[in-house]
Amino acid sequence: MKLKEKVALVTGAAQGLGKAIALAMAREGADLVVADIQDDLLADTAKEIEALGRRCLPIRCDVSSSEQVARMFAQAGERFGTVHILVNNAARVPASPAEEERRNSHYAYATTPVPRKSLGITSSLSDDDWLKWWDVNVHGTFYCTREALRFMEPQRYGKIINIASIAGISAASTHSPGYSASKAAVVGFTKTVALDVAGADIHVNAIACGVVLTPPFEAYLANATEEQTRALYQLIPLGRLGTPKEYASLAVYLAGDDHYLVGQVISPNGGAVI
Template sequence: MKLQDKVALVTGAAQGLGKAIALAMAKEGADLVICDIQNDELARVAKEIETMGRQCLPMRCDVSASPEVAQMFTRAGERFGTVHILVNNAARVPNSPTDEARRNRHYAYVTTPVPRQSLGITSGLSDEDWLKWWDVNVHGTFYCTREALKFMEPQQYGKIINIASVAGISAASTHSPGYSAGKAAVASLTKTVALDVAGANVYVNAIACGGILTPPFEQYLAHATEEQKANLYQMIPLGRLGRPEEYASLAVYLAGDDHYLVGQVISPNGGFVI
């Protein structure tokens, strides 16, 4: 029970990685505050956590809205008194039909012998294509971090885990420049905040995830041809996507007290980026 008597707040916890992290932390003894914009799925996750004998406060919260984030942390304080652990997981991901077409073009280009040429992705982006990645992925991470520190700095204790991506530390997601830039911002924010608050015994780190077998990727695989799937798996030395539980175990480790990691961006990705 590595997280016994701790309160963890996990954003984007209704499904996929956020759900896996919330359940893993509950298994290790933490009480949970979980948020998402998908109410029904969030309620089901809350019931799973309570079945494990832990307390859980589910809240609908759009993390891109600063007032909603402030209200969520106020309610967390009223219910549990404090927050010890924050996992900034909520994010938009590139899974629209246009995103999938760009992804397939990118994967084919880097895995098959074709003439060198411009992929025409960046020059074809609209303002909306660029801007839509920043509200949840970057602003939401900042808003939640700011509110969490109002508990963590005075109590001289806290663990903040930001979910970044290989997209932010490499060209692995050339198909989505806006998403990549936003995740790079999360990695950079991790380092600057870590230096800011380490003196208050608050540890800030990031997980730069590779491909995760979550609903958005399952949706992509459902539409992809066998050749397109082969192009993806050819890029990953392990030949498969990571399971949410494999990433969640790292989040639990970073939330615990048995490490000396501050301001690090750790990338479990099956060798996709080495």
């Protein structure tokens, strides 16, 4: 029970990676505040946590709204008194038909011996293609971190885990420059906040995820051709996608007290980025 008597707040916890992290922390003894905008799925997450014998407070929250985030942390404080662990997992990911088409073009180009050329991705993006990533991925991470620190700094204790991506540390997501830029911003934010608050025994680190088998990516694979799927796996030396459970175990470790990590970006990615 590595997280016994701790309170963890996980955003984007209705499904996929966020749900896996919340359940893993509950198994280690933490009480949970889980947040998302998908009410029905969030209620299911809360039931599963409570079935493990832990207390859980599900809250509908759009993290791109600073007002909603402030209200969520106020509710967490009223219910549990404090927050010890924050997992900034909520994110917008590339999943539209146009983004999937660009993804497939990028994967084919990267894995097929064809003449080199410009892929024409960046020059064809609209303002919306660029701007839509920042509200949740960057602003939401900041809003939640700011509110969490208002608990953590006075108590001189806390763990903040930002879910970044290999998109933010490499060209792995060439198909989505705006997404890559937003995740790079999370990496930079992680490092600066880590230095800011380390003196109060608050550890801030990031997980730069590779491809995770979450519902959005399951949907992509369901629509992909065999050739497109082979191109994806060709880019991963381990030859498979990561599972939410594998990433959740790292989040639990970073939320615990048995490490000396501050401002680090750890990237489980099957060798896709080395």
